[in-house]
Amino acid sequence: MTAVMRSNRRRSAAYQPSGDLVPKVLAGSRPDIARLISRAEAEYAEASEALGEIYRHAGRAHIVGITGVPGGGKSTLISALIGAFSAAGSKVAVIAIDPSSPYSGGAILGDRIRMGDSAEANRAFVRSMATRGHLGGLARPTLQAVDILDAAGYSPIFIETVGVGQDEVEVVTAAHTVVVLSPPGLGDDIQAIKAGVMEIADIHAVSKADRPEAAATVAAIKGMMTLGSDVKGSSWTPPVLPLSASTGEGVADLKQAIDSHRQHLADSGELATRQRAICKHRILVAIDQLVRRRFDDGTEGLSEQLQAVVERKSDPQSAAGSLLASEKAGHGR
Amino acid sequence: MTAVMRSNRRRSAAYQPSGDLVPKVLAGSRPDIARLISRAEAEYAEASEALGEIYRHAGRAHIVGITGVPGGGKSTLISALIGAFSAAGSKVAVIAIDPSSPYSGGAILGDRIRMGDSAEANRAFVRSMATRGHLGGLARPTLQAVDILDAAGYSPIFIETVGVGQDEVEVVTAAHTVVVLSPPGLGDDIQAIKAGVMEIADIHAVSKADRPEAAATVAAIKGMMTLGSDVKGSSWTPPVLPLSASTGEGVADLKQAIDSHRQHLADSGELATRQRAICKHRILVAIDQLVRRRFDDGTEGLSEQLQAVVERKSDPQSAAGSLLASEKAGHGR
Numbered sequence: 254m255t256a257v258m259r260s261n262r263r264r265s266a267a268y269q270p271s272g273d274l275v276p277k278v279l280a281g282s283r284p285d286i287a288r289l290i291s292r293a294e295a296e297y298a299e300a301s302e303a304l305g306e307i308y309r310h311a312g313r314a315h316i317v318g319i320t321g322v323p324g325g326g327k328s329t330l331i332s333a334l335i336g337a338f339s340a341a342g343s344k345v346a347v348i349a350i351d352p353s354s355p356y357s358g359g360a361i362l363g364d365r366i367r368m369g370d371s372a373e374a375n376r377a378f379v380r381s382m383a384t385r386g387h388l389g390g391l392a393r394p395t396l397q398a399v400d401i402l403d404a405a406g407y408s409p410i411f412i413e414t415v416g417v418g419q420d421e422v423e424v425v426t427a428a429h430t431v432v433v434l435s436p437p438g439l440g441d442d443i444q445a446i447k448a449g450v451m452e453i454a455d456i457h458a459v460s461k462a463d464r465p466e467a468a469a470t471v472a473a474i475k476g477m478m479t480l481g482s483d484v485k486g487s488s489w490t491p492p493v494l495p496l497s498a499s500t501g502e503g504v505a506d507l508k509q510a511i512d513s514h515r516q517h518l519a520d521s522g523e524l525a526t527r528q529r530a531i532c533k534h535r536i537l538v539a540i541d542q543l544v545r546r547r548f549d550d551g552t553e554g555l556s557e558q559l560q561a562v563v564e565r566k567s568d569p570q571s572a573a574g575s576l577l578a579s580e581k582a583g584h585g586r
Numbered sequence: 587m588t589a590v591m592r593s594n595r596r597r598s599a600a601y602q603p604s605g606d607l608v609p610k611v612l613a614g615s616r617p618d619i620a621r622l623i624s625r626a627e628a629e630y631a632e633a634s635e636a637l638g639e640i641y642r643h644a645g646r647a648h649i650v651g652i653t654g655v656p657g658g659g660k661s662t663l664i665s666a667l668i669g670a671f672s673a674a675g676s677k678v679a680v681i682a683i684d685p686s687s688p689y690s691g692g693a694i695l696g697d698r699i700r701m702g703d704s705a706e707a708n709r710a711f712v713r714s715m716a717t718r719g720h721l722g723g724l725a726r727p728t729l730q731a732v733d734i735l736d737a738a739g740y741s742p743i744f745i746e747t748v749g750v751g752q753d754e755v756e757v758v759t760a761a762h763t764v765v766v767l768s769p770p771g772l773g774d775d776i777q778a779i780k781a782g783v784m785e786i787a788d789i790h791a792v793s794k795a796d797r798p799e800a801a802a803t804v805a806a807i808k809g810m811m812t813l814g815s816d817v818k819g820s821s822w823t824p825p826v827l828p829l830s831a832s833t834g835e836g837v838a839d840l841k842q843a844i845d846s847h848r849q850h851l852a853d854s855g856e857l858a859t860r861q862r863a864i865c866k867h868r869i870l871v872a873i874d875q876l877v878r879r880r881f882d883d884g885t886e887g888l889s890e891q892l893q894a895v896v897e898r899k900s901d902p903q904s905a906a907g908s909l910l911a912s913e914k915a916g917h918g919r
Binding site: 305306308310311312393537538545558563567570574576 | 634645
């Protein structure tokens with residue numbers, strides 16, 4: 254306990270130990286949920302025990318990833334989904350990932366601006382989180398935020414990722430159900446395939462269904478699916494749903510598809526397989542980050558090894574091997 | 587040496603040891619360059635010593651990241667740049683990162699199709715590489731491919747990333763000069779800022795300059811820059827260049843801006859700072875991957891810890907801590 258206390262430098266008189274927040278989070282207190290998420294995001298050492306406890310209380314929520322290219326209408330769609338799930342009695346949460354600058358670390362509030370009205374009307378919990386240059390867009394703090402909301406009784410929990418690329422691949426490892434949203438007629442075929450997110454979809458949604466090109470995009474996605482079917486080794490066939498978040502067309506169908514996919518996962522036994530894969534991934538991410546922090550926080554050998562690599566007297570692999578070996582021989586944590 | 591040999595399961599009679607490829611790579615032999623890149627990509631243990639040697643011979647190339655949203659015209663632009671730099675006597679290489687599926691691992695050949703003519707005419711070396719679900723889009727094999735091309739005398743080496751998000755942030759850590767390509771009038775302002783790649787640019791390019799919206803996009807980027815200037819702590823002011831790869835307008839200016847930025851880095855001393863940051867990043871990536879592979883390849887403790895996490899009797903952080911501690915106490919490599 255003293256080691257834990259020591260590693261937390263500044264603390265105001267009113268600071269509540271994170272352990273004291275846990276029962277309040279489990280009881281659903283919104284300010285305490287927000288507080289604990291902030292501590293996870295800031296990576297307070299003091300909070301790590303509490304977050305471990307939270308994890309052990311989590312595991313009931315349906316975690317839904319929503320992804321697609323920028324400008325596809327994800328935020329508008331999530332507003333509509335908040336409404337639909339809230340109307341059905343669910344306690345909805347949203348975590349929006351902002352790909353922030355590695356320099357400023359700032360997150361953009363666009364999502365909150367857009368989702369604000371629906372979220373407030375429905376008492377949904379909406380949170381933007383920055384990725385801050387972590388390797389992998391959905392690093393530990395995001396996963397811990399999901400745990401916190403899960404333990405507090407929120408379900409479904411939507412994770413919205415911005416962009417196309419590694420973040421989208423990463424979302425698969427954290428979500429039970431992945432919705433890929435495509436705007437109609439964006440780019441040509443090669444670009445659409447290159448986007449590389451087609452295969453990760455459990456459900457396809459095509460936004461702006463009122464536009465004339467939407468039907469062609471639905472057909473194109475269906476066509477691509479017949480080429481690369483069953484990549485996930487699942488017996489589920491991803492539906493392709495046109496929708497217009499502004500008119501509300503298709504939102505009920507999408508809600509139903511999300512619910513059906515959850516049911517399918519439970520009935521087929523795939524849920525257990527996915528949970529296991531998610532756990533494995535999280536342990537590996539945690540190991541990565543523990544090691545990274547140790548070395549990043551200034552293990553002595555690092556600066557010598559770094560200098561040798563800079564001068565091309567050594568190379569990154571050899572330096573990494575030497576540092577791990579000395580770590581193993583050495584002083585521990 | 588025997589340990590290295592042992593870890594390589596199948597080898598044909600004609601297999602050349604990677605160490606034998608090194609002098610051929612240094613002499614610029616294209617088939618041997620391609621061969622060694624393939625071995626880096628497949629993560630052959632046998633190649634690691636040779637790749638370390640290659641690293642020590644590298645360090646002269648100008649590494650240029652080219653990034654931006656899909657459909658912005660990156661491949662067309664790179665074709666034009668291959669032509670411009672080749673005409674000036676440079677030996678140009680391109681590595682195109684494909685965000686591939688975590689399932690199939692397949693890379694799409696769109697880039698090669700598009701760049702093919704220009705690359706072939708100019709004897710440029712063009713290579714597509716898959717990211718294959720690595721954490722971080724520009725993981726070790728990509729960086730090693732850059733080393734190989736660098737040691738073989740290629741410069742500039744372009745790294746093209748597809749998509750918007752973590753990959754783009756990652757590109758900064760590997761490149762000396764980052765070019766962000768924006769198509770005119772894509773999405774609204776919030777989306778443009780959200781793309782989050784504005785701050786990483788050393789040079790902005792706006793494609794399709796023949797379109798009427800291009801001037802407004804140039805003005806918008808300049809406007810955004812005055813808001814968030816000097817985030818990189820550099821005395822360099824990123825130029826904003828309209829260009830049309832199809833008509834060739836602006837390509838010469840872009841080439842000159844890339845050359846000027848390199849000169850600026852050398853003159854200001856920023857080059858040494860960036861090289862150091864790149865080296866540090868690479869050591870940390872190498873450590874991450876060494877640890878990950880050890881645990882992923884089936885350290886005994888992992889399956890027990892995994893089961894405990896699946897059953898929520900433990901949590902990922904605690905499991906990671908225990909596994910690292912046992913690793914430290916234990917049997918080593």
